[in-house]
Amino acid sequence: MNNTAQRLADVVSMPARSVGTQAATAATDTVRHLRNWTTNEVDDWGRDDSFVRRVWSLSHVRWDTSVGGIEHVPKRTGALIVVNARRFALAPVFAAMAIGAAVDRPVRFVGRPDIAPLGPMMQRLGGLLPVEAELEGALRAGELIVLGASPTRTNLHTGVIDHQLVGSAVAAKVRVLPAATMSVPLQRNARVEIGAPIRLRHKRRGPLEELETADHLQAHINAVLDEMAGTMTGTPIDWFPNSWVGRI
Amino acid sequence: MGGELGSRVASLLENESWVGSIEGIDADPPRRRLRRTVFHRIVPGQHERTVKVVTDYNPHVVVHIAVWEPHARAATGTARSLTDDAATSILGAAAECRALESIVVRSGIEIYGRGRGSVTRPSEQVAPNPTSEYGRMVACIEDTANAIGKRIGVSVGSLRLATVLGPHVPSALGRLLRLPAVPFSMLANPPFAVIHQHDAAEAFVSAARQRIDEPLNIVAPGAITALQAIRRGQRIPIPLLGPEWGAATAFTYLAGAPLPDHVREMLHRGRLADNARAREVIGFAPSTTTSDVIDQLYRWPSVVHTPAIKQVA
Numbered sequence: 001m002n003n004t005a006q007r008l009a010d011v012v013s014m015p016a017r018s019v020g021t022q023a024a025t026a027a028t029d030t031v032r033h034l035r036n037w038t039t040n041e042v043d044d045w046g047r048d049d050s051f052v053r054r055v056w057s058l059s060h061v062r063w064d065t066s067v068g069g070i071e072h073v074p075k076r077t078g079a080l081i082v083v084n085a086r087r088f089a090l091a092p093v094f095a096a097m098a099i100g101a102a103v104d105r106p107v108r109f110v111g112r113p114d115i116a117p118l119g120p121m122m123q124r125l126g127g128l129l130p131v132e133a134e135l136e137g138a139l140r141a142g143e144l145i146v147l148g149a150s151p152t153r154t155n156l157h158t159g160v161i162d163h164q165l166v167g168s169a170v171a172a173k174v175r176v177l178p179a180a181t182m183s184v185p186l187q188r189n190a191r192v193e194i195g196a197p198i199r200l201r202h203k204r205r206g207p208l209e210e211l212e213t214a215d216h217l218q219a220h221i222n223a224v225l226d227e228m229a230g231t232m233t234g235t236p237i238d239w240f241p242n243s244w245v246g247r248i
Numbered sequence: 249m250g251g252e253l254g255s256r257v258a259s260l261l262e263n264e265s266w267v268g269s270i271e272g273i274d275a276d277p278p279r280r281r282l283r284r285t286v287f288h289r290i291v292p293g294q295h296e297r298t299v300k301v302v303t304d305y306n307p308h309v310v311v312h313i314a315v316w317e318p319h320a321r322a323a324t325g326t327a328r329s330l331t332d333d334a335a336t337s338i339l340g341a342a343a344e345c346r347a348l349e350s351i352v353v354r355s356g357i358e359i360y361g362r363g364r365g366s367v368t369r370p371s372e373q374v375a376p377n378p379t380s381e382y383g384r385m386v387a388c389i390e391d392t393a394n395a396i397g398k399r400i401g402v403s404v405g406s407l408r409l410a411t412v413l414g415p416h417v418p419s420a421l422g423r424l425l426r427l428p429a430v431p432f433s434m435l436a437n438p439p440f441a442v443i444h445q446h447d448a449a450e451a452f453v454s455a456a457r458q459r460i461d462e463p464l465n466i467v468a469p470g471a472i473t474a475l476q477a478i479r480r481g482q483r484i485p486i487p488l489l490g491p492e493w494g495a496a497t498a499f500t501y502l503a504g505a506p507l508p509d510h511v512r513e514m515l516h517r518g519r520l521a522d523n524a525r526a527r528e529v530i531g532f533a534p535s536t537t538t539s540d541v542i543d544q545l546y547r548w549p550s551v552v553h554t555p556a557i558k559q560v561a
Contacts, residue, residue, distance in 0.1 A: 042471050046439035116436040134367045137522050
């Protein structure tokens, strides 16, 4: 009798048994993932590549990001990519991950706080402190860095770009690239459009170089955003011009 | 040259063609067989004897490695006084030597400090701002050596080493990581870098050969967090939030692995440094990565069987 029951149980998987097996498998997988994750290495700047990949995969649930102009990004040397940022959109973080995935190189971003637990977590994602010496060191080491302009309410124009942080790229003698980021809260699509490197008409010896570079960056990003005509929500609220519910 | 690092440096210097004679001073005898090095056993406090030995020898290059990391071989207070005594006697005596051309001193990346807003991976251009006792000790050595170098007109180079780890190297961090259960900061868990003892020794030899005249960071490539290190060593990680660190420090002290402030700082704030300049100036690139150093630390055998150089039976 026992043998018959056993044989029957082997052939017919009862729902409870199936759920139990699946739960056990899921738990085992989770433990294995956690084990793998905690034994990962971080790079010289504390960026955890596998953590970045996980967050990037997770972000696909919400965003469908496309990147244009990657031919302007250097393949080996360092470069500073300056992006516009909409408030609360974490544009530098997602732009860094999107560009990193497109060019298959680690890309870092500026603007992690120096307070736990947020600071160390953002360091795992590739965050750098907004300190000139930190940027300069990373750029000299051949890293790609995304710097966000000061956040704005809409995607219509970019905010002020910190010329002192841009100065670290000037000191490190690396390319400075403008990039426009566009994302809409009510849609999945997001876009990062990288422009050609900024070249000043007049070579400057002093601090005017970073000031003028920052101004050129701002003008270039604004021009790209104008071409996009601002991003619309795709809903009737776009019909309200120049209001906070209109273009975002 | 009694410690692991000093003995290794002496042994490497013996193989250098540009090195004539070598003499060394330490409180402990050398850990390895040295063929043409003359060793003087002098306790750091014996100032007159140190001065006599150094001035009689009249060296061209002085490599000063006598730095006691707190709780590596001595408690913090003792380490501070031994380090001060050794620096004062040896660097002071070296200043009296007419033949002296170059001084190379051991320092540490703890010199940069880890205050709020400090650079994550400082290069040598970042101004020192030590925030731990060990950081202040090495800053003091650098200041003393630089003052002497300026006064007598010789080049002074300092090697700012990351935490020196490896088999048989006494280290507060090494002892902590080898405990069966290791505390770490759950909220921060920041990355840090270390350097293998052999790489550190090679850096000293390269620096002495090149007669460097600037500080250089000597750091292994890569970084690791405390949790990752604990997991690699298959130890039990004990996540701590903050207030319980006091109890954890007392517990590790009782377990034989005291936590000095620079190690505690590292576990909370991390410790990295930019090593690009060392490659440019002395062509030095460490061969062991940070994670490999950690792996070697955990593979530390309790008994080492050294084969005989000549079999007699």
